[in-house]
Amino acid sequence: MHCTRDRDLMIQIEDKRRCCGCEACRQACPKECIRLEHDAEGFGYPVVDQERCIECHRCEQVCPFMKQDEPREPRAVYAACATNEELRGASSSGGLFTLLAEEMIGRGGVVFGARFDETWSVCHDYTETLEGLAPFRGSKYLQSRIGDSYRQAEHFLREGRPVLFSGTPCQIKGLTYYLGHNYDNLATVDVVCHGVPSPMVWQRYLTTTLRAQPDEVAGITFRDKSVSGWRRYDFVAQMATSTGGGSVRQFYGDNIYMQGFLHDLYLRPSCHACMAKGGRSQSDLTLGDYWGVERTCPDLERALDGDRGTSVVLVHSERGATLLAGAACRYQATNYASALTGNPSIEQSAKEPPQRQTFFERIDEEPLSSLIARLTATPWHKRLWRRLHHRAHLIKMRARRLL
């Protein structure tokens, strides 16, 4: 149990690996007496105002960590991508999220997803329009604040509106427990999830490494495919015209924030012991990158001009299958084993590296970029090989475009 009972009832986080920060407890509390406090690593945890608590147990009932869910194998697996190449290029994988969301908006529905806020942190929000989907498009590699989105979704569901809720598996599991009721008008989509980095580390990266205040940034794309393609994507920060414009573009292997993320230096502790992966979130569909699609579906890969992005789509329910059937995509049925081979994050949690502790102990002592570089150190010959390989890749991409 991650929470003990003080005065017999309140949630208290003893083991940080057993709180994903979904805020289901805070949103469910009838007395509004739970607030989120951020720890030194920059992750939020619930704290109860014991004076105002009426000991109703609601916070415990909705917490997704209070019950163990069995893993589920998907009932169908597809390699798929949007037929609209522009949309495919603007999305992190094959653009399936937007297709599903468009389908929902077309039915008069409401779509929830993660967008940047005015400080370039990430929060959950909803839209009822096609134009409103753009901010949700693309992966943002830091934890999204869920805010009051479970309450808002419940409100729309009770009105009878169709709702599509997207997020990480633990956010979907939190929603499911919060609602505690199987609404026919709700569809949920989660992403294959490696883990979520600390929003505090991301803000530090922006202000100290990129040396940009929030109002000096005009756009962030964690996975830009336009120059290097889907597999060897770039991190891009677009600067505001008021500060001279221009942009920072870096191959993800050279971007220090992405390197720290991919070496698991600053993931949320719960991501090292995830309780929502492997179909345990109760989502209708799971979307990810179909790594290894060139081996599993070589014909599809050739037909699709592969380096623009292909999604793996795991179908968990009839509702998911119906939603997918309405999406304008090209697809091929495959099998779960092949999807897992290229993408162990579907089931496995990232192991906590020993350097994680050092990272947070030293974060106030050393410049962020040199700290990450030191803790993710790759020998010089590997770095050189990686650079040469990337150069060769760029030349190949340019030649392909000229043909």
Ligand SMILES: Cc1cc2nc3c(=O)[nH]c(=O)nc-3n(C[C@H](O)[C@H](O)[C@H](O)COP(=O)(O)OP(=O)(O)OC[C@H]3O[C@@H](n4cnc5c(N)ncnc54)[C@H](O)[C@@H]3O)c2cc1C
């Ligand atoms: C933190 C994170 C880790 C991931 N790790 C993996 C992985 O290890 N392997 C893999 O195959 N795929 C991973 N993905 C998923 C992948 O990057 C794509 O998001 C997914 O394949 C959907 O792509 P798309 O082209 O269909 O749509 P896109 O338009 O690219 O995806 C948008 C969707 O992602 C959601 N989203 C974006 N950022 C966040 C966030 N911070 N928190 C919650 N939801 C968010 C949006 O709400 C929307 O539903 C990860 C995504 C995130 C956000």
Ligand code: SF4
């Ligand atoms: S027991 Fe009830 S009142 Fe007390 S914190 Fe939990 S939800 Fe709120």
Ligand code: SF4
């Ligand atoms: S409901 Fe969510 S935020 Fe609250 S204790 Fe449980 S996991 Fe943590």
Ligand code: SF4
């Ligand atoms: S790895 Fe698990 S706990 Fe971490 S964000 Fe993803 S779903 Fe949530």
